[in-house]
Amino acid sequence: MTASAGMRAARTSRVSEPPQTLAEAVAERIREQVISGMLTPGSHLSEQMLCDELQVSRNTLREVFRLLTKEGLLRYEANRGVFVSIPSLSTIIDIYRVRRFIECPALAQAHPGHPGAKHMRAAVEDARRCREARDWLGVGSADIAFHAAIVELADSPRLSTFYAQIALELRLVFGLLRDPEFLHGPFIDQNVAIVGELEAGRASAAAGLLEAYLLRAERFILGAYTRVVA
Structure with missing residues (x-):
């Protein structure tokens, strides 16, 4: 996919x-x-x-x-x-707060055989192919697809629909920073590690990696956003 x-x-x-x-x-x-x-x-x-x-x-x-x-x-x-629209600093903070509320519990309770896990794996493989092709916008799309697949693990169509709106706002944040390689490059291998833990049956460990990932990503993006605004 x-x-x-x-x-x-x-x-x-x-x-x-x-x-x-x-x-x-x-x-x-x-x-x-x-x-x-x-x-x-x-x-x-x-x-x-x-x-x-x-x-x-x-x-x-x-x-x-x-x-x-x-x-x-x-x-x-x-x-x-x-x-x-141009996202604000408070919007970015709120997006990442909501992402932690939704994604981390969904992943912590997931079964490795869930279709969402297969979609996570497909997304990281897509990100790797885009990285090899130097298609950094494609890497960004693959990253968003990866996290949409995590939400899919919750088996809630309403959550997936809500997350689609969050993903749109997140893409606005990505677009504002205008350096997709700098933005997305460091996170590909972290996504690989997260899906690897889930596939090994260690959902709690995967959720722990994801929470740390989201906190790092938030700090990373806030720092980059501040530099762009300045």
Whole structure:
């Protein structure tokens, strides 16, 4: 499973969803552009360009903008237009607090034969391939897919749906730092160690590694964010 497939799985692990409206389908395409790194924090969104690219009317696009602004992915500035949101320091701290609350218990209680464990392994192998290809944005997507697979271990579609929103905000944080190799490179082997512990039947040890990982990642990103803002 590729990283993008892992992200889609996290967002679609819901039961009996109604069909998407056109606005919802277009909103999903814009989310994918954020996830892939094509749209970065602070990017201005041109109505005309997006209408042409997505083949939708201005009314539909404005409904999309309302949906994504409500989610916090976009922001509107009077007389300037619509922009991709820029995360704040408090947002980063809260994202990592929520991640520890969700991911660590899910991993601590996991069974090594759970499908989520296989998705974790697929994500780290994807990250390794991206590293060899020097595709650092791909490494970032694989990292997000890895952690979405950890949430999958909880067997809660609601948690997976909620985590998909957290992952979008996390991608905004990644995009703000603008140095994906520096950001993602150090964490590939740590993900390998975490999934290795789970596959060996040591879920508690894996959860301990994950908690330490998330604390290190939070400090790392806060330090990098402070330097970027400065």
